Amino acid sequence: MLQFDEETARVLEDAYQGADVSQRRRASFDALAPLPGDRILDLGCGNGLLTLELARAVGPAGHVTGLDASPDMLAAARNRLAGRANTTLAEGDAARLPFEPESFTKAVSLQVFEYLNDRRPALSALHNVLQPGGRLVAGDMHWGTLAWHSDNTRRMERMLEAWNRHMAVRDLPAKLPAELRSCGFEMQRMHPVAVCDTALRPDGLAAMMIQLIRAFAVDIGATDPDDAAAWAQEQQELAAEGRFFLSLTHFVCTARRQ
Template identity: 75%
Template sequence: MLQFDEETARVLEDAYRGADISRRRRASFDALAPQPGDRILDLGCGNGLLTEELARAVGPAGHVAGLDASPDMLTAARQRLQGRDNTTLTQNDAASLPFEPESFDKAVSVQVFEYITSRRPVLRALHKVLKPGSRLVIGDIHFDTFAWHSDNRARMQRFLEVWDNHLAERAVPARLPEELQDCGFAPEAMQPVTICDTSLRPDGMAAMMIRLIRAYAVQTEATDEDDAAAWAQEQEELAAEGRFFFSLTHFVCTARRQ
């Protein structure tokens, strides 16, 4: 698991609140269409940004339950949600949801399923806790859409392949429709949200991913610090020269529980 220093943690927090990830989060929010009084499950709630936004939308008559496997993420979420009585946070595995059957009106999961090797057990668990006709929204990146310019294409490809190793599935949006149908859901829509940057913005997804990939490559001993630093430095230089290009597409899948 990646270990973050204070500077990397700050970059991540800026990115989570930045335009790229906020737009992606908003697309899931809009697809879910939270209403006053809704009971919503936020599966893989992370640091609680979406949980907080949903809690505001459902109001005091509603409730948002955030679930995550990471104690560090839940600590951040608890700090963010302090004082919001219409939220609860639970540390648990996604495939064994500790909730009563048919206890949620809606459920959402953002960039979680790409880390799950066996997705059908998780979808069946979601089917169990959702009411009939409930809406499920799942947002994940299709990594075949990744385009990242470099003058050293071989090195860039090597770093992207290293990053692939931290994923369970790089093409979740392509797999989901069949998996959802197998688990009692009716897929309704697949909305693309494309991030395309020609500048290296401090709060952008590209800046965040440079930090993450560089750290991951070194910590997994896929390369050394000098090689990783040179890879990251080239992106800074390309940005300074006006030659930076970064693009990938996140997909928001909406389905109904049958």
């Protein structure tokens, strides 16, 4: 488990509300198309940013339930949602949802399924708690689309190979449609959301990834702190020289419960 210092926590909070991550969240919001009165499950709600946006959209006649496995994330979400009577937060596992059958009209997950070795138990659980015809929106990265410039390509490959170990599957969007169909969903749309940065913005996805990858690679013993620091420093130098480049595609999958 990574331990974040105050500076890293600040970078993450800025990035969560920055343009890159916000556009991914907005793409899921738009695909879900929340309406007044909807009852929505936010699976893997994290710090509650999407939960709050959905709660505003469904209004007092609707309800949004956020579920996450992390007590720390849920604590942050509770602070964010304080005073929102149309929200509920719960700690739990995606494969064992603690809700009655057909409890929700819609469900959304943002970067959850790529961390599951077997998605079918979670998809079956979602099928159970959604009403017939209910909409499911799942947003995940296809890490095979990552292009990241470095003058030291071997070191970059080493850092990214380490990062690959933090997820269960790198190409989830390619696998998800078939898995959805096998669990009783009708696949409707796959929408790409590309991030392409030629500047290292303080609130951008790249700045967040540099902090996370640097810490994770050291934490798992894939490299030493000096090597990881040199990798991060190179990205700062490339940015100062106008040679920074990162591109990565997030995919938003929309399906209907049959």
